[in-house]
Amino acid sequence: MAKPPKSYVCNNCGTAYRRWQGKCEECNEWNTISLEDAVVSGAPKGLSGKKGQTVALVSLDEPIPDAPRLMTGISELDRALGGGLVPGSAILIGGDPGIGKSTLLLQAMGALALKGEDCVYFSGEEATAQVQMRANRLGLRGAPLKLGCETSLRDILTTLDSSKPPKAVVIDSIQTLYADHVESAPGTVSQVRVCAHELISYAKRRGTIVLLVGHVTKDGQIAGPRVLEHMVDTVLYFEGDRGHQFRILRAVKNRFGGTDEIGVFEMTGIGLEEVPNPSALFLAGHNAREPGSAVFAGIEGTRPVLVEIQALVARSSAANPRRAVVGWDSGRLAMVLAVLDARAGLGLAGCDVYLNVAGGLKISEPAADIAVAAALVSSLSQIPLPDETVVFGELSLSGDIRSVAQTEARLKEAAKLGFVKAMTPPSQKKTDKDIGIEQQTLARVSDLVAHFFPEGIN
Known part of the structure; x- marks a missing residue:
């Protein structure tokens, strides 16, 4: 029998090459290409002349079989999944080591088992005794959950x-x-791809929900080939900082629901506890009278979330002032600083800038531009924003402030938490009579700067 051919495969994106090279041409990563043996199988290399079977085709108007979602009993997990687990689906959950992936899944499977559902938990990293000890700590000692410790795909199937x-x-x-x-x-790459394919095929064939835990790289991406995220139905990322007790479960792909939906948890001594009102949690300890602080009314999926943005601006004599960002895009911060310099003449180019999103939350929507700008100008002027004020809006390169979506939902969440004022973009409907929030319209970034420097910048 001939020796199976070998190929060089990128461990980041899965692209195959005939020979080794330092840089992957697909993902532009260095030193990620390694030697991989081809899969040993009896499958022919080509389709040859053999005919296949006819595929049964259906029309769009045919009735859909009823497949109700399976509720885990953990509302924040069900929210991130789009309303619960779908039978026959494959779900991939990634996150940093020790962030709580195994704890969350063990709690979910234990809750389903207590409801009478047949659930199995295979651990390839821990012994069954270790999983049992964690279950006892989580209060799941009496849950009829089946445990197994195995790494062989053939034995598991x-x-x-x-x-x-x-x-x-x-x-x-x-x-x-x-x-x-x-x-x-x-x-x-070969092992992860083959094992995932077999498990997903089992899920589709048997109607079983398969939840896969995935390791992540130092960049926060799920380790292994990128094709793994394309194969599954749902991809969840478990985010959080070990210095905070908050954990964010974010859906970045969901074939059965919306993306960018989040579930918020708090890590405690007895496991992960749900946070039904994350805005109050993220704003705990917020001091509105301190310069450099602004409350941003954001939207995460379908949920409005209020979070504090903290900024510190300090004059620097260094040739290259420092820029430190936690929880926001550093490129977006550079753009906001450039607009403040060019359109408002603040002269932030010679300042050290530190920006932090409180609570460990990561913000990606452009609506946070004005909240960041407000925190920066407040820190520079040493003048705090008015009490009980929220800020949101998108900043353009021309200095204009553009409107954002779901303004009413943002204002309602702010009113629920006791805020009475809002700095909003123009062309928004005045809803202060219905919601109870006084809106101050900001058309340009100069309008925001004038609030802190009414007599102009010296």
Whole structure:
């Protein structure tokens, strides 16, 4: 028998090459290409002349079989999933080590097992005794959850096929599994791709919900080939800072619901607890009378969230002033600073700038531009924003402030938490009579700067 051919595969994107090279031409990453053995199988290299089977085609108006979602009982997890678990779906959950991925899934599977659902938890990183100890700490000692410690894909599939298909299966983690017909180490591109394909095929064939735990790289991306995220139905990222007790479960892909939906949890000694009102949690300890602080009314998925943005501006004599950003895009900060310099003449180019989003939340929507600008100007002028004021709006390169979506939802969330004023973009409907918030319209960035420098900039 001829020796299986070998190829060089990028560990970041999965692109194959005939020979080794330092840089991947697809993802532009360096030193990610390694030698991978091809999968040993009896499949022919080509389709040849053999005919295939006819595929049954259906029309769009045919009735859809009723497949209700399976509610986990953890409302924040169900929210991130779009309303619960869908039978036959494959879900990938990634996050930093120790962030709480295994704890969350163990709590969810334990809650389903207590409701009478048949659930299986396979751990490739811990012994069953370790999982049992964690379950006892989480108060799940009496949950009829089936545990297994195995890394062989063949043994896992044989175990699942030996009885009635369970409702849900957890694989912790996909990087620890190995297929014995692939001549490479666990965690490599070939192994991850083959193992994920077999588990997803089992989920579609049996109607079982498969939840895969994925390791992440130093950049925060799920390790292994990028094709893994394309294969599954839902991709969830578990975010958070170990210095904070808050955890954010964010959906970045969901074939059965909206993307960018979040669930908020708090890490405690007895596991993860849901946070039904994250705005109050993120604003805990907020001091409105301190310069350099602004409250941003944002939207995460379908949920309005209020979060504090903190800025510190200090004059610097260095040739290259420092820019430190936590929780926001550093490129976006550079743009806001450039607009403030060019359109308002603040002269921030020679200042050290430190920006922080309180609570460990990561913000990506452009509506935070004006809140960041307000915090920066407040820190520079040493004048705080008015009490009980929220700020939102998108900043353009010309210095204009553009309107954003879901203004009413942002204002209602602010009013619910006791805010009475809002700095908003123009061309928005005045809803202060219905919501109880006084709106101050900002048409240009100069209008914002004039609030802190009424007599002009010296």
